[in-house]
Amino acid sequence: MAERAPTVISARGVVKRYGQTVALAGLDADIGPGITGLLGSNGAGKTTFISLVLGLRSRDGGELTVQGRDPATAGIEVRQRIGYAPEHHDLPAELSATDLVRHLAEMHLLPRRAAIQRANDALWLVGLGEERFRPVATMSTGQRQRVKLAAAIAHDPELVLLDEPTDGLDPVQRTEMLALIRRIGSEFGMHILVSSHHLEEVERICDAVVIVEAGEVVHAATLADVRRGPEGLVVEVDERADELASVLAARGFEVTRDGDVLVLGAAQDAYDAVRDAVADLGVGLRRLEPRGRTLEDVYLGTSA
Amino acid sequence: MTAAPDARLFDLGYRSYDGPREPPERALATLAEFTARRVLGLGRGGRHKVLPAITLAIAFLPALASVLFSVIAEDIGVDELISYGEYTFFIGSALALFTSLLAPEALCPDRRSGMLGLYLAGPLDRTRYLAAKGAAVVGVMLLITIGPLLFMFAAFVLAGHGPSLGDAPLLLVRIVASGIATALLYAALSMAVSSFTTRRAAAAVATVLLLAVPASVVRSAIESADAPNALDLLSFPFVAAELSYRIFGEMPDHDSPVTKLSTPVVAAGLAAAVALGFLVCWLRYRRLESFR
Numbered sequence: 001m002a003e004r005a006p007t008v009i010s011a012r013g014v015v016k017r018y019g020q021t022v023a024l025a026g027l028d029a030d031i032g033p034g035i036t037g038l039l040g041s042n043g044a045g046k047t048t049f050i051s052l053v054l055g056l057r058s059r060d061g062g063e064l065t066v067q068g069r070d071p072a073t074a075g076i077e078v079r080q081r082i083g084y085a086p087e088h089h090d091l092p093a094e095l096s097a098t099d100l101v102r103h104l105a106e107m108h109l110l111p112r113r114a115a116i117q118r119a120n121d122a123l124w125l126v127g128l129g130e131e132r133f134r135p136v137a138t139m140s141t142g143q144r145q146r147v148k149l150a151a152a153i154a155h156d157p158e159l160v161l162l163d164e165p166t167d168g169l170d171p172v173q174r175t176e177m178l179a180l181i182r183r184i185g186s187e188f189g190m191h192i193l194v195s196s197h198h199l200e201e202v203e204r205i206c207d208a209v210v211i212v213e214a215g216e217v218v219h220a221a222t223l224a225d226v227r228r229g230p231e232g233l234v235v236e237v238d239e240r241a242d243e244l245a246s247v248l249a250a251r252g253f254e255v256t257r258d259g260d261v262l263v264l265g266a267a268q269d270a271y272d273a274v275r276d277a278v279a280d281l282g283v284g285l286r287r288l289e290p291r292g293r294t295l296e297d298v299y300l301g302t303s304a
Numbered sequence: 305m306t307a308a309p310d311a312r313l314f315d316l317g318y319r320s321y322d323g324p325r326e327p328p329e330r331a332l333a334t335l336a337e338f339t340a341r342r343v344l345g346l347g348r349g350g351r352h353k354v355l356p357a358i359t360l361a362i363a364f365l366p367a368l369a370s371v372l373f374s375v376i377a378e379d380i381g382v383d384e385l386i387s388y389g390e391y392t393f394f395i396g397s398a399l400a401l402f403t404s405l406l407a408p409e410a411l412c413p414d415r416r417s418g419m420l421g422l423y424l425a426g427p428l429d430r431t432r433y434l435a436a437k438g439a440a441v442v443g444v445m446l447l448i449t450i451g452p453l454l455f456m457f458a459a460f461v462l463a464g465h466g467p468s469l470g471d472a473p474l475l476l477v478r479i480v481a482s483g484i485a486t487a488l489l490y491a492a493l494s495m496a497v498s499s500f501t502t503r504r505a506a507a508a509v510a511t512v513l514l515l516a517v518p519a520s521v522v523r524s525a526i527e528s529a530d531a532p533n534a535l536d537l538l539s540f541p542f543v544a545a546e547l548s549y550r551i552f553g554e555m556p557d558h559d560s561p562v563t564k565l566s567t568p569v570v571a572a573g574l575a576a577a578v579a580l581g582f583l584v585c586w587l588r589y590r591r592l593e594s595f596r
Contacts, residue, residue: 054425076328080427090418094348106334107426109326118321125318151422156321188320 007032008191015061016048023048025215035185037202038195040212046195050161083152087163089144093137101151108155122150141168160192178205203295226298231266232291235274238284247277328427332436339440343409355405362398367452371459389554392486393545399490407494408507410437416502430589441491450483482548489544489574492581499588515541526561536561537573547574
C-alpha cells in the first residue's frame with residue numbers, strides 16, 4: 001500500500017481484550033483513501049476494530065488514529081465526520097425511513113432544513129425514494145440495509161464504516177448494494193471501510209483489502225497488487241499434460257504441473273512455445289492465460 | 305423547443321454538502337427535543353397520544369376544577385380552593401402514571417432497537433446522551449408539575465383570588481422551585497429503573513413498585529417497630545409532596561412520619577434520591593454494551 005495517499009486510519013499494535021479473550025492482538029494497519037475491505041471470518045475482530053475506530057470501546061494497548069485524531073481521546077470530533085451503518089437490522093419500527101435518516105443527519109450536526117433535504121436525497125440515491133415515507137418496520141431486510149446506508153451518508157461524512165452491509169441480502173440485492181457502495185465511494189469522495197467475510201464482495205468493489213484473522217492483520221494490499229501476483233502462464237489441456245510438460249521443460253521452460261494444468265514461469269516466447277508444443281502433440285487446449293492471483297489465493301494462503 | 309436562456313436545473317439529487325454545520329452541543333438539543341416529542345406522542349400514531357393526554361388531563365383537572373369553582377361560587381374563600389402547596393399531593397396519580405408508563409419511552413426503546421449504538425456513533429458520548437435524555441424527561445415532567453400551577457396562578461389573578469403584585473414574584477419562584485424539585489425526583493427514579501431493562505412494561509412495573517413498596521414498608525416499620533422517622537424519606541411520592549408544602553410555607557392537613565422531619569432533612573432526602581437515581585443510571589450506561 002506504499003503508493004497510496006496518506007492514511008485515513010492508522011493502527012499500530014492495537015490490542016483489545018474482553019476478559020481473558022483477546023479480540024485484537026496487536027493489530028497493525030494503514031487504511032488509505034478509497035474503498036477498503038476489512039476481510040475476515042466471523043469473530044476475527046472486524047467489528048471490534050470498527051468500534052475502536054469509532055471510539056466506542058477503549059483499547060488495551062497500541063496506537064490508533066482516524067484522520068489524524070485518536071478516537072479514544074477525541075471521540076466526538078472523530079465521530080462527527082464519520083458515517084456508520086451497523087451490522088444489525090434493528091431500527092425504530094414506527095419511524096418512517098425519512099424521519100429516521102433526517103433525525104440521524106441532525107444528530108450529525110446538519111441544520112434541520114439541510115437534514116430534511118439531504119435525507120430525501122440520500123434515500124433517493126439508495127433507491128428508496130418512493131418508499132421513504134414507509135415505516136421502517138414494514139421494510140424488508142434489503143430495504144433496511146439501504147436505510148442504514150442512507151443514514152450513514154446523509155450528513156456527507158469523510159469516512160463511512162459499513163459493517164457487513166450485504167448481510168441478509170439475496171444475490172440481486174447484494175449486487176445492487178455493492179454497486180451502490182462502489183458508486184458512493186467513487187463519485188462522492190467518501191472513504192469507505194467495508195467489513196465483510198465475503199471475498200468476492202471485497203474483490204468486486206474495493207481498492208484495497210486488510211485481511212484480519214484472530215485479531216491480527218495477516219495481509220494488507222491494494223487489490224491491484226493482489227491481482228498482479230507472480231508472472232508466467234497457466235496452460236490447461238484435455239489430455240497428455242505430462243508429455244506437454246516434458247516438451248516445454250526440454251525447451252528450457254520452468255514448468256510445474258497440477259493435474260491437467262501446467263504453470264510456466266515467466267519467459268520470452270512462452271505463448272509461441274505452448275502453441276507449437278500443443279500443435280505438435282495434437283492435444284486440445286482448454287486454457288492459456290497469464291498467471292495471476294485472486295483474493296481467494298491470498299486469503300487461503302494466509303489462513304492456511 | 306428552445307430553452308429559456310436563464311434556465312437552471314434544480315433538485316440535483318444527492319451531492320456533497322458544503323453548507324454550515326452546527327456545533328457538537330446541538331446534538332444534545334436535537335436528541336432532547338426528539339425524545340420529548342416521542343414521550344408526548346407527538347409525530348406518532350394516535351394510540352401513542354392517549355396516555356400523555358390522560359396524564360396531562362389528570363394533572364390539569366384539579367387546577368381547572370379549582371379555577372372553575374372559584375369563578376362559579378362567588379362567595380368562596382381562597383382557603384377553600386386547592387392550594388399551591390398541596391397540588392403535588394393531588395396530582396400524585398398523574399406523576400405516577402407519567403413516571404411509570406411514559407418516561408421509560410425515553411431510554412428503553414433506544415437500547416431495544418439499536419438506536420443507542422447509532423447515537424453513540426455520532427457526536428455524543430454516554431454522558432451527553434444521558435444529559436439529553438434527562439433534560440427531555442425533566443422537561444416533559446415540568447409540564448405536569450409547573451404547568452397546572454402556572455395556569456392556576458394566572459386564572460386566580462384574573463379572577464381576583466391571586467396574590468398581590470408584591471407577592472406574585474415570590475409565588476412564581478416557589479411554583480418553579482417546587483415543580484423542578486418534583487420533576488427531578490420522578491425523572492431520576494424513572495431513569496434509574498429504565499436503565500435496567502429494555503422493556504417498557506417491565507420498567508413500568510418496577511417503577512410502580514419503587515414508588516409504592518418502600519413507602520408502605522417503611523411506614524409499617526415506623527408505626528409498628530418504632531423505626532426512625534427519617535426512614536420515611538424512602539416514601540418518594542410523600543417526600544416530593546411534603547417538600548412542596550414546605551416550599552409554599554404550608555402545613556399538610558394529614559400527619560405522616562415525613563411531616564415530622566425538618567425542612568433541610570426533607571430537602572436533603574429528596575436531593576439524595578435525585579442524585580442516587582441519576583448516578584445509578586449513569587453507572588449502568590457506563591458499563592452498558594452499546595455496540596453490536
